[in-house]
Amino acid sequence: MTASVLLQPAPPAAASLREELRANRTSTLTRLYQRTFPMVRRHVLERGGTTQDAKDVFQDALVVFYEKTVGGSLVLTCSPSTYLVGVCRHLWQQELSRRNRLPLSDLNEAHEQFPDSAEAPAAEPAPALAVLEYISKLGEKCQRILLSFYYFQQPLEQIAAENSYGTVRSATVQKFKCLERLRKAVRQAVAFTSAH
Template sequence: MTTSLLSAPAATALRDALLTDRERALTRLYRRAFPLVRRYVCGHGGTAQDAQDVFHDALVVLYEQAVGGTLVLTASASTYLVGIARNLWHHELRRRDRLPHEALPAELELQAAEESADTAEPAFAVLDYVERLGEKCRNVLLAFYYFQQPLTQIAAANGYRSVRSATVQKFKCLERLRNSVRRAFTAETIEY
């Protein structure tokens, strides 16, 4: 009980900082917490890109809680952010462990699919799989990975209520793409 009373001013101060000068507040959090998140993720089987993705997701969670008034800090905001990122990374590792084969980072998986497509089919074969996902998934994946648009812009363009919704949709679409490419290449391997 005492902890939440002590943390209320810190959470309120963070909320005020995010509402008055969001860019400055997020930059400050990034400088303090991202190196710690990167070190943790890279030290636990992840890549720098994994660390960046996890950090951005954690930042979205923190931002939504702070602005929504539901944030209760029992430590500094950067420590809380690192804790969120660690939990998200543990969740991602558990998800990867459930996959039927050793999971590869998305970029390597798409590269491997493209290299396999080069030997059997034209190089644009992966784009065929993206096209089969449907318009919404195609738009989200191309906007994020090809055009490198920020998730805020993707959320607005596709009518999502929040950046978190866009992030979840991006992961679902990417997972659908991975599964369809896996199924196709597994079928080809079995035929030979």
């Protein structure tokens, strides 16, 4: 009986949150960010990540949270902040697993295939410039979004306005798609290099 009493308030809380997000999404998400992000940042930093890693994980979790809430599939048995921290912990664990699957020894072997910089012709770009090449191939809009968010650390609200997106969510989704395109291009280049 105690368990059912504790679980009964959850659906109205999710419904109430859904209405808050529909009525004033920016204010509601800002409030969630202010309450939750410091906990997420601390968790990520304690496990070898950076503040930027924490921002990326939190943003991904917020997109999942928002979509589930507005879509009506979110069932809360805890506070929204606790739910978001749990999602972030899971996402960070997945990211750590992904990073561990790409050991540094593979990168060192790939590096050994290239001649030393003293032997390299002057026309070849430095490795750091190679990443810029991939970014330049993404297209002007993706370049602008990624640089605005990651380099200039502009808020998504500002990015959405500057790029004529109707909502912050649209800008978030586009940023994620651009980042995935960049990751895919780099992975393909690494796989191609490893194969040859």
